[in-house]
Amino acid sequence: MDVFGSFSLLLAFVCAVYAFVGGIFAIKTRHPLLIKSARQSGIATCVLIFIATFCVEYLFFTDNFSMAYVVSHSNRDLSTFYKVAALWAGQEGSLLFWSTLLSIYVISVLIAYRNKNGELMPYVGVVMAGVQIFFLVLNNFVENPFKTLATVNASGVLEPFTRMDGNGLNPLLQYPEMVIHPPNLYSGYTGFTIPFAFALAALLARYPGEKWIHLTRKWTMIAWCFQSLGILLGAHWAYAVLGWGGYWGWDPVENASLLPWLTGTAFLHSVMMQEKRGMMKVWNVWLVFCTFLLCILGTFLTRSGVVSSVHAFANSQIGPWFVGFIVLTLLVCFVAYVKNRDYLKSENQLDSMISRESSFLFNNLLFLIACIAVLSGTLFPVFSEWFTSNRISVGAPFFNKVMIPIGLAILFLTGVGPLLAWRKTSGESLKRNFGWPAIIGLLGTVVLAVIGYRDAYSLVCFFLCIFVFWTIVMEFYRGAKVISARSGMSMMMAAHELSMRNTRRYGGYVVHFGMVLVFVGLAGAAFNTDIQKAMNIGDSMKLGPYTLVLQSGDTKVEKNYTAQRMIVEVLKDNKQLMMLYPEKRQFQGNEQAAGTMVAIYSTLREDLYVVYAGMDPDANVPVIHAFLNPLVKWIWLGGVWVVMGTLLALMPNRRVALGVVTVADASAAPAAPALTPTATLREGHD
Amino acid sequence: MQNRAKFGVGIGVIVVALAFLAWLGYGESKTYYHTIAEYQSLTGSARNHRMRLAGTVAPGSIRHVTGGTEFVLEEQGKTLAVRYVGSDPLPDTFVDKSQALVEGRPSTDGKFVAEHVQAKCASKYEAAPGGDKPAAPAAATQTSSM
Numbered sequence: 001m002d003v004f005g006s007f008s009l010l011l012a013f014v015c016a017v018y019a020f021v022g023g024i025f026a027i028k029t030r031h032p033l034l035i036k037s038a039r040q041s042g043i044a045t046c047v048l049i050f051i052a053t054f055c056v057e058y059l060f061f062t063d064n065f066s067m068a069y070v071v072s073h074s075n076r077d078l079s080t081f082y083k084v085a086a087l088w089a090g091q092e093g094s095l096l097f098w099s100t101l102l103s104i105y106v107i108s109v110l111i112a113y114r115n116k117n118g119e120l121m122p123y124v125g126v127v128m129a130g131v132q133i134f135f136l137v138l139n140n141f142v143e144n145p146f147k148t149l150a151t152v153n154a155s156g157v158l159e160p161f162t163r164m165d166g167n168g169l170n171p172l173l174q175y176p177e178m179v180i181h182p183p184n185l186y187s188g189y190t191g192f193t194i195p196f197a198f199a200l201a202a203l204l205a206r207y208p209g210e211k212w213i214h215l216t217r218k219w220t221m222i223a224w225c226f227q228s229l230g231i232l233l234g235a236h237w238a239y240a241v242l243g244w245g246g247y248w249g250w251d252p253v254e255n256a257s258l259l260p261w262l263t264g265t266a267f268l269h270s271v272m273m274q275e276k277r278g279m280m281k282v283w284n285v286w287l288v289f290c291t292f293l294l295c296i297l298g299t300f301l302t303r304s305g306v307v308s309s310v311h312a313f314a315n316s317q318i319g320p321w322f323v324g325f326i327v328l329t330l331l332v333c334f335v336a337y338v339k340n341r342d343y344l345k346s347e348n349q350l351d352s353m354i355s356r357e358s359s360f361l362f363n364n365l366l367f368l369i370a371c372i373a374v375l376s377g378t379l380f381p382v383f384s385e386w387f388t389s390n391r392i393s394v395g396a397p398f399f400n401k402v403m404i405p406i407g408l409a410i411l412f413l414t415g416v417g418p419l420l421a422w423r424k425t426s427g428e429s430l431k432r433n434f435g436w437p438a439i440i441g442l443l444g445t446v447v448l449a450v451i452g453y454r455d456a457y458s459l460v461c462f463f464l465c466i467f468v469f470w471t472i473v474m475e476f477y478r479g480a481k482v483i484s485a486r487s488g489m490s491m492m493m494a495a496h497e498l499s500m501r502n503t504r505r506y507g508g509y510v511v512h513f514g515m516v517l518v519f520v521g522l523a524g525a526a527f528n529t530d531i532q533k534a535m536n537i538g539d540s541m542k543l544g545p546y547t548l549v550l551q552s553g554d555t556k557v558e559k560n561y562t563a564q565r566m567i568v569e570v571l572k573d574n575k576q577l578m579m580l581y582p583e584k585r586q587f588q589g590n591e592q593a594a595g596t597m598v599a600i601y602s603t604l605r606e607d608l609y610v611v612y613a614g615m616d617p618d619a620n621v622p623v624i625h626a627f628l629n630p631l632v633k634w635i636w637l638g639g640v641w642v643v644m645g646t647l648l649a650l651m652p653n654r655r656v657a658l659g660v661v662t663v664a665d666a667s668a669a670p671a672a673p674a675l676t677p678t679a680t681l682r683e684g685h686d
Numbered sequence: 687m688q689n690r691a692k693f694g695v696g697i698g699v700i701v702v703a704l705a706f707l708a709w710l711g712y713g714e715s716k717t718y719y720h721t722i723a724e725y726q727s728l729t730g731s732a733r734n735h736r737m738r739l740a741g742t743v744a745p746g747s748i749r750h751v752t753g754g755t756e757f758v759l760e761e762q763g764k765t766l767a768v769r770y771v772g773s774d775p776l777p778d779t780f781v782d783k784s785q786a787l788v789e790g791r792p793s794t795d796g797k798f799v800a801e802h803v804q805a806k807c808a809s810k811y812e813a814a815p816g817g818d819k820p821a822a823p824a825a826a827t828q829t830s831s832m
Contacts, residue, residue: 353689365700369704393719394715394717398714398716401708402704402707402711409700614778
């Protein structure tokens with residue numbers, strides 16, 4: 001199976017080269033058969049990569065300990081679930097996994113558009129094949145997952161060699177989220193290849209802007225959705241497994257995943273400027289280019305360990321390859337841009353400071369500054385070493401100082417932007433749209449300050465969250481009211497109908513709502529408290545409204561590990577609430593492989609987060625570290641809404657049946673015109 | 687063109703304000719990376735910087751004392767005495783011979799006072815397979831026959 005997989009991988013490389021070179025000739029000659037063969041070669045590349053990946057999984061499932069990769073990341077007792085995940089536990093497999101996910105996108109694009117967009121598709125195929133070639137070079141010649149173990153025998157000849165058992169999977173990765181977090185994040189990283197391929201192809205082919213934008217919108221949203229979900233799952237994993245009480249530490253690998261998300265989000269917004277007003281074309285093209293480059297950079301940072309980080313386990317040979325690829329891509333993008341820049345001329349000018357256009361402009365500016373801040377902070381050690389020979393890093397205070405105000409400003413625009421009119425907005429409509437949300441927001445903030453949430457940034461954040469929430473509610477209400485008046489549906493049904501008629505716009509609002517929830521959760525971080533105590537059995541400690549009593553400790557032997565478990569009783573108002581079981585796990589066969597299992601009691605108000613921090617070396621009693629983290633759950637809930645909103649936005653619009661207004665409805669209709677900027681009348685997102 | 691000027695001013699204010707915040711944050715959190723050898727040759731104000739040093743935990747050097755944990759880091763023959771005073775418990779991976787990254791400032795008694803310690807085991811997960819068990823001969827790897 002290893003030879004078969006290895007051969008598939010090599011053949012995939014050959015096919016990708018053919019798809020690339022053949023594709024270029026196909027574009028030059030426009031010969032239909034050549035175009036077809038290049039496309040089919042692209043499809044073959046993907047299929048061969050799938051076969052190679054299947055082979056690696058097969059080797060894991062058959063416990064083939066003659067394979068170096070299997071030995072490094074699996075053992076006989078590893079459960080099936082984690083054997084699947086072992087594929088992306090190390091360098092070689094992660095890179096192969098990258099190629100696999102990319103192939104899913106590539107094959108979908110090649111098949112879905114096989115008879116459409118004839119002028120553009122050969123270019124798209126060439127760009128995608130180019131990216132695939134790069135990763136296949138790494139898979140085949142730099143980090144090949146199909147290496148076998150070998151040993152030198154008595155006569156000095158290399159011979160194959162099989163181990164009895166493997167080293168096992170890194171315990172940090174033996175957690176359900178680690179099985180779903182990397183595929184999501186990687187699907188995001190790889191997914192941005194598709195918009196990039198379309199943007200570069202459209203530029204090279206001088207293809208009409210509104211068409212390629214329309215084609216890539218869906219793909220960008222899919223990639224964006226995976227990226228968002230991947231980031232949140234990663235944060236949740238860090239929260240539940242690393243045991244330090246937080247979910248985001250501005251670690252280089254976390255930052256790397258945030259960078260393409262920031263530019264991708266900026267693109268999803270600025271693209272509307274191009275669709276509606278024919279503006280920001282150069283900007284959009286470069287945003288897509290940058291997003292793709294940041295995805296490659298993110299993969300590079302994660303895999304190469306260039307910036308020291310807990311995530312970057314490996315220091316390997318792939319660094320120069322990635323830098324080379326990034327430089328080459330940048331060069332190609334730049335040349336393509338310079339040669340075809342006349343085709344990206346803007347059709348309109350900005351008219352007013354208070355308009356939809358300007359809100360998009362500031363939104364993009366903020367996302368861009370956020371991206372530059374995170375990028376420079378992350379790469380600071382690398383650059384400072386180049387320029388000053390001192391390696392200097394910056395920490396959380398740097399990122400927080402810059403990113404909190406940017407985040408709040410973007411949150412503000414989330415509420416304001418969608419309700420401003422294109423070109424120019426009157427003072428009257430500002431009052432009508434924002435009066436109530438601002439008043440309710442202020443009242444809510446005062447209440448929160450009175451009941452004890454006193455922190456300047458957090459209060460601003462709460463105000464904005466309430467404000468944005470009400471602007472969204474009012475949008476749904478106004479639209480639904482019109483439909484309800486015309487058709488006699490209930491308000492709930494009307495809101496549903498409204499969303500289905502313009503999925504992109506109302507899906508967007510749902511995503512915004514999700515982000516509001518995320519911001520509520522983030523604002524809670526200002527009120528985190530914690531306490532740590534070495535406790536004898538029967539000792540108790542108080543944290544907020546809870547009292548923690550250490551009842552006992554026990555040992556739990558499982559197949560792959562042994563857990564030391566503390567049994568902590570939680571009391572609230574002197575009544576027993578529940579039991580929590582924080583653990584330390586000792587993984588089999590290696591005294592160094594330990595893992596922490598945090599016990600969390602999570603409510604909408606706060607998380608009680610309890611860690612068994614080990615034995616106190618002096619007193620030889622267990623140390624319990626408890627955190628009280630307000631509002632954390634809102635972040636994960638927000639994530640769910642973000643995904644649902646994106647899915648809604650991906651659905652096709654429902655067609656409105658015309659001319660069925662009954663007499664009864666017609667009499668109710670005159671109520672509608674009074675609300676002039678209704679969802680259906682005013683030009684919205686779509 | 688009046689609009690352009692307005693936008694220019696707006697953008698300028700935002701950029702300058704954020705740059706100022708970035709500068710504040712930089713001053714507050716900048717940390718120098720040094721090798722242990724470099725650290726020992728530092729003089730003057732450079733010794734008062736916040737810094738980050740890496741090394742291997744000397745076997746048998748971890749001692750728990752009141753108010754913290756003391757240990758010795760080794761790197762290329764140089765050693766560094768460290769006192770960890772942070773409130774978080776030391777990571778599970780912090781044991782003899784693990785690679786550790788300490789962050790903090792030098793103290794007057796010559797010890798390096800660390801507020802944060804990160805550690806990873808002398809990696810079982812990325813090392814050439816077979817290296818950690820005596821039964822396995824020194825493993826060379828080869829690409830499967832093609």
